[in-house]
Amino acid sequence: MDEKLKIAIDGPAGAGKSTVAKLVAEQLSFLYIDTGAMYRALTWAAIAAQIDLNDGERLRQLLDETTIRLSNEDNKLNVYLNEADVTQQIRQNDVTAHVSLVASHELVRKEMVERQRQLAQQGRAVLDGRDIGTYVLPDAQIKVFLTASVEERARRRFEEQQAKGMESSLEQLKEEIARRDNLDSTRAFAPLKKADDAVEIDSTNLSIEEVAAKIIELVKERTR
């Protein structure tokens, strides 16, 4: 297998990208790079520093002063911002509500994409996000566009939040997901969209294991 093999998984919120990317990476012993966690970490830092999230130049300045490290310890993904563990904080509702605005700025994206390409250079890797197959790694050998109905995606988030003991409403989650998808797919720079050469997988009626198996099958087909 190619030492530099890359798997790009893009798609809307709640389609199962991170869950499946992590599983595929584990099964194939690839590095897993959660690019959404990087945008979330910057958003968390910007909120903490009370920066205007419409100000792309200021956000870029903050990013330039900030290190974001993704680490995989004991099968758990941890995210460090200037070496402080922010793994839990970046999943908070206020970060989720503002991350697409932060990620819409071209100045922010250019630097994030640089960092993501550098991380991916380390070897075989699975990256998940919104623009991996179209922009970050247009030459990735395997590209998947993972979707599911908005109802199913909201249901999954609802269950996830219930399990964590977080207050939430299904209707609100559906609205929030639809709003974020809209922002992500209509932004001017590197919007969420299926790459022409990506394989679309609709996970609405598939289990996590079934989606992972389909991706591993694609890898086997392409590397035969």
Ligand SMILES: Nc1ncnc2c1ncn2[C@@H]1O[C@H](COP(=O)(O)OP(=O)(O)O)[C@@H](O)[C@H]1O
């Ligand atoms: N195929 C699936 N069937 C059922 N639940 C799923 C499936 N894929 C993911 N999930 C669950 O849905 C939630 C959202 O998945 P996640 O991987 O965070 O999505 P994304 O990274 O695309 O936003 C998680 O709680 C996950 O366990």
Ligand SMILES: Nc1ccn([C@@H]2O[C@H](COP(=O)(O)OP(=O)(O)O)[C@@H](O)[C@H]2O)c(=O)n1
């Ligand atoms: N490659 C990426 C990854 C995430 N993002 C942004 O970051 C947000 C959070 O990404 P995520 O993958 O953590 O989102 P979830 O779908 O897991 O909630 C997305 O809604 C996008 O606005 C992006 O613009 N480009």
